[in-house]
Amino acid sequence: MELPAQPVSFAIAMIDADVRCMIMRNADDARPTDETLLGWFLHERDVACPRCGYNIRNLTHAFCPECREELALTVRTRGLRLGWFLLALAPLAYAGIIAPIMLADLIYETRVLDRIVTWPWWAAAGVGFACGATSLALLRRREHFLRRTVPLQRRLAMASWFALALLFAVLLALTV
Ligand SMILES: [Zn+2]
Numbered sequence: 001m002e003l004p005a006q007p008v009s010f011a012i013a014m015i016d017a018d019v020r021c022m023i024m025r026n027a028d029d030a031r032p033t034d035e036t037l038l039g040w041f042l043h044e045r046d047v048a049c050p051r052c053g054y055n056i057r058n059l060t061h062a063f064c065p066e067c068r069e070e071l072a073l074t075v076r077t078r079g080l081r082l083g084w085f086l087l088a089l090a091p092l093a094y095a096g097i098i099a100p101i102m103l104a105d106l107i108y109e110t111r112v113l114d115r116i117v118t119w120p121w122w123a124a125a126g127v128g129f130a131c132g133a134t135s136l137a138l139l140r141r142r143e144h145f146l147r148r149t150v151p152l153q154r155r156l157a158m159a160s161w162f163a164l165a166l167l168f169a170v171l172l173a174l175t176v
Pocket of ligand 1: 049050051052053054064065066067068069
């Protein structure tokens with residue numbers, strides 16, 4: 001290969017050659033590989049390694065030269081808002097975490113301490129388990145929630161908190 005007159009343009013020519021190498025590896029296929037697309041994307045583009053922050057501009061292999069983390073080109077949404085989803089999930093998950101602790105305490109009170117525990121406490125533990133199961137279902141099918149409009153997501157989040165507050169109020173009214 002003939003050397004270019006300027007060292008800077010030579011360096012660029014070398015980078016171009018590297019990228020071309022990644023592209024050519026895939027020359028026979030109609031679709032470029034993920035690695036090729038990664039090379040294309042990072043060609044002459046400043047991007048920080050998501051792990052170590054090193055500039056992976058003109059990357060020639062599918063890993064960071066600094067931290068050796070494997071890298072992949074992915075698609076993500078532009079500014080996906082998880083706020084209302086997390087807010088809707090929080091009270092359900094909270095009740096789900098409290099439920100087994102509450103049930104263990106109820107069993108301890110009745111079996112070990114020989115106390116009489118009234119039915120609302122058992123019912124509350126049951127509702128807590130149901131909330132926990134609902135939170136897991138919500139987490140697994142989050143795309144169904146996120147597909148809703150933002151005002152509806154907000155109403156669902158508020159309904160979730162309202163339901164938890166109502167549960168506490170009913171439990172308090174039945175036991176005190
Ligand atoms: Zn890195």
